[in-house]
Structures are given as C-alpha cells and as structure tokens.
Amino acid sequence: NAGVTQTPKFRILKIGQSMTLQCTQDMNHNYMYWYRQDPGMGLKLIYYSVGAGITDKGEVPNGYNVSRSTTEDFPLRLELAAPSQTSVYFCASSYLKSGRETYEQYFGPGTRLTVT
C-alpha cells in the first residue's frame, strides 16, 4: 500500500490564483482530514470527511473548499489564494472500526504552499 499520497509536493501561487491540492489513500479508510501547519506551530484542522459525500468544517475552513466523491480521494481547493494561506498542508486518513473504535490517523508527506 502507498498509504496517503499528496500532490504536488511544492507550489508557489500568486495572490488571487486558485489551485487544488490532491490527496489519495489506498487503505479504504472512511475518515479523511486536511490540516495546515504554519512554521513552528501545531496542526490546525481545515476540513474533514467521515465518508464519501459527507464533509464538515474544522477549526480554520475559511478560504478553502473540499469534496469527497469517492472513498479514496479528498481534494482541497483554494479559490482565491492569499499570503495568509502560505503553509504546509497535510492530508490524513483513519478508519473507524465497529466494536473497538480506533482514531489513529495516517498522514501524507505534505504539500508546501507559498502565496506571494
């Protein structure tokens, strides 16, 4: 299994441009998440999804959109890039087991985004 994969690894955007960060997992996980991590800081949740067709806002959703049309993919869309969105973006997934629930999240390698 490749686990959680993210593309691109790096990207530079101009203010006002738009882009989609791709995230795919091959572990058949039902939960998927998007986080941003600013330099020297912890992870802030942007959006998450508990299954295909279901998404919910996290702590910092403004300026972002998501969709979850399949179990495997969870793209993150930036419509009008702003310098405040310069960060490293991590996608993660987890599986909720019946009976014994587990919350371990598996993270992708990250996308480093710079908006200038």
Next chain:
Amino acid sequence: GESVGLHLPTLSVQEGDNSIINCAYSNSASDYFIWYKQESGKGPQFIIDIRSNMDKRQGQRVTVLLNKTVKHLSLQIAATQPGDSAVYFCAENPITNSGNTPLVFGKGTRLSVIA
C-alpha cells in the same frame, strides 16, 4: 475552547538518557490520546496511543502515561537516540454529543538529542 497544551516547547537530551515529554489536556471528556513524531520535512508519524481506561501503555522504547486526575499525558523515550530528534505532538479525541470528532493537536515539543 478546549485545548491541548505542552509544558515545554524544546527539550535537549544527552544520547542514551531517557526523555520525558509532557502534555496537559483540558477536555475531561477526551477518551483517547495519541503521540505523534514529526521529523523535519515529513508528515506526523504515529508512535503510541492510550485510551482513558488505562493509565500506562508501553511500546518499543516508549511509554505513555495518563493521569486523568490532573489531566496530564507524558511520553517517555528510553535510551534516547539521535534518530529520536524530532517534534513530538500529543493529540486528544474529545467525545461530544455529536459523536466522533477529529483529533485536537497540541503545539508540539522539539526534542534535540546531543551526541
């Protein structure tokens, strides 16, 4: 709102010594806690987890201790090695009326191992 915090932002340890990384949590309803390790330029990697019905759990060279009375979590690394140098995050899973909620991460502690 509820938050997960850490006592120390940085920790320097001599190679071979034991490391202890502390974490305070404020949500008494949290029932699950995780420690992650993040090396430079990489995504967080799972180390060990513990549920609220336990107070100690051991892995390979790592031990997590949970003190629910004072809402404190710690990660102990035995015989610290240079490869242990990283940022360590604790995370909690609060239980709410809406059911499962995503993990809440702390700011992290940077562990530097001195050879």
